[in-house]
Amino acid sequence: MMTVEIRILGTRGNVESTAPKHRLHSGMLVDERLLFDLGEERFLDPGPEHVFITHLHSDHAFFMERGSWDEWLKDSSAVFYAPEKDDRFPLMKVLAGSQSFGPYKVSPILAVHSNKVLSYSYLIEKGGRSVLYTGDLIEIRDTDNLPSHLDIVVTDGSFIRRGGMVRRDPVSGEPYGHAGIPDLVDVFKKHSGCILFTHYGEWFYRDVAKANERIRSYSGEALVRPAYDGMVAVI
Numbered sequence: 662m663m664t665v666e667i668r669i670l671g672t673r674g675n676v677e678s679t680a681p682k683h684r685l686h687s688g689m690l691v692d693e694r695l696l697f698d699l700g701e702e703r704f705l706d707p708g709p710e711h712v713f714i715t716h717l718h719s720d721h722a723f724f725m726e727r728g729s730w731d732e733w734l735k736d737s738s739a740v741f742y743a744p745e746k747d748d749r750f751p752l753m754k755v756l757a758g759s760q761s762f763g764p765y766k767v768s769p770i771l772a773v774h775s776n777k778v779l780s781y782s783y784l785i786e787k788g789g790r791s792v793l794y795t796g797d798l799i800e801i802r803d804t805d806n807l808p809s810h811l812d813i814v815v816t817d818g819s820f821i822r823r824g825g826m827v828r829r830d831p832v833s834g835e836p837y838g839h840a841g842i843p844d845l846v847d848v849f850k851k852h853s854g855c856i857l858f859t860h861y862g863e864w865f866y867r868d869v870a871k872a873n874e875r876i877r878s879y880s881g882e883a884l885v886r887p888a889y890d891g892m893v894a895v896i
Contacts, residue, residue, distance in 0.1 A: 663764065663788025666692050667813070669892040671700050672859045674797075674819050675720040678866035682889040686720040687860050689794055689815055695765060696739070697783055697794045699723060705737060711762055714743040714753075715772070715796025716780040720860075724750070744769065744779035756781075764788060770806075773799040776830040776837040784808070790896055793853070797860065799827055799840050804848065811853035812896040815888070816845050818858035818865065821875055843879065850883035859888040 671685030686700025696709035698721040705712075719725040722743070742756040759768040766786040774780040774797040782795040784807070791808050795801070795816040817839055820826055825841035840848075842858060849856050858876050865872040876887040 663790060664895055665785070665787050665790045665792060665812075666893060666895045667792060667815070668693075669815070669857070669859055669888040669894075670704050670890065672818075672861055672888050672890055673700075673720075674860045674862050675718065676861075676863050676866070678863055680866055680869045682891070683861060683865070683869065685890050686723065687715075687796065689859075691765070691785055691792070692787075695762065695767070695785065697785075698796060705739065709739050711767075712739050712741045713756065713767065713769075713781075713783050714741070715782065715794070716775060717743055717745070717747060717778045718775070718797075721796055744781045771802045772796065773802065773836060774839070776833070776835060784811075792896070793849075797839055798845065799825070799836055799838060800848070804852070807852050809852070811849075813855045813857060813894065814849045814853045815857045815859060816849065817860050818842055818876070818887070819860055819862040821864050821872070842876065846879045846883065846885055850881070853883060855884045855886070857886055857888050857894070 668690040670688035672683050687698040688700050688704040689697045693707050694710050696712045714722045741753045743753050756769045764787050768784040769781040772780040772782045785792040791811045793811050793814045798817040819839040820841045823841045823843040825839040827836050827838040873887045879885040
């Protein structure tokens, strides 16, 4: 069976606080070939072949703050995908369904997070191995269509409290925001024996050591672990 290496490039959410090993915004690199989220310009340095953005917020797509493609982005050999088109970024494509990229199959899964932009989670499969990367999240619309077994889930650590922070759009009534870590553990422990949290909110930075302990305390049916910038896992 093939192995998959995932490298967590950044674990900081859309907050001002930082800490050692928790300074960079969202990004996950798979086998140094596929990049999921581009929270920092430096994440393109390894030369990924394809970049998949979960949603067009600047802590997941740093170029949103600049409002246009930089020259280095135009010259990049990577192909960029996002849940929706944006006229300011004409080179960006929409991954409309499952697609193969060499030995990898990448499937976009509609996620609930923002009332302003569309959000995807991504299922990455290679040689019998599977990884789910969610970005910010309230819920995934089609958890029933997830594989019966995921080797690892990488998901949203914005809030530690049960219930997270979920609001309702005043017009549509649709929810937006973030689920809490306990809620996401309840969902994903049915699919995976390993859940990795990243994208930390302010709660995490008040006491990093205690925050790490609290995340680990949710282990039970699944191994639950906090991620850090540069963390590598091989499955």
